[in-house]
């Protein structure tokens with residue numbers, strides 16, 4: 001991993017989309033600080049499309065796509081994307097996401113066995129507004145459980161045939177061959193005709209995250225960045241990000257956005273100067 005200061009101005013000035021995880025990437029101690037929200041508006045005002053890519057539920061994503069300065073949001077670890085089309089909220093479902101009701105009882109049953117067999121695990125409080133997955137809380141609220149416990153929960157779901165990912169606060173589990181990356185790719189192609197399988201298009205997207213559930217994104221983007229709190233997960237990642245911020249969570253995210261916008265400004269100043 002290189003420091004973000006190694007990002008080249010020639011790369012930054014071409015960026016068209018910033019995709020970013022939310023929890024412990026834009027937030028700190030569970031809050032979205034003013035600086036992070038300002039950074040999202042700064043990207044928006046610079047004409048860069050922001051797409052949060054999160055494990056958070058459909059209920060949150062409805063609010064995010066309506067109220068935040070974003071051009072879409074990928075939710076529940078890639079089951080869907082929401083975006084605003086004028087005054088209408090539209091949904092793009094992942095082609096591999098089965099209808100939510102198909103698996104709800106199966107997922108609930110496995111989750112009940114998790115709560116029975118792994119002490120301290122409990123449903124995430126945002127479960128009520130989830131469509132596709134179950135979220136097991138291990139660090140959003142006290143008592144905070146270790147990442148070793150999260151790994152046991154993940155394995156439990158996997159042994160029962162579900163997909164499971166560990167974020168910085170929850171273990172999310174679902175049925176269906178999708179993840180953050182495949183939905184982000186599908187959404188950018190469907191909504192903007194932007195195919196990240198094409199190398200030039202890929203280099204016009206920057207991703208920032210912090211956790212193992214961001215790993216497919218780290219692997220897919222040449223311009224992949226993590227905030228400094230990725231450190232605790234590095235031994236678990238086979239695809240680390242290309243770049244890392246010097247500071248953790250929201251502070252790192254804000255540093256990255258500032259660097260990106262300054263890089264673009266200095267590039268445009270140079271372009272003006274050469275005319």
Ligand SMILES: [Mg+2]
Nearest residue numbers: 021023024211
């Ligand atoms: Mg996160």
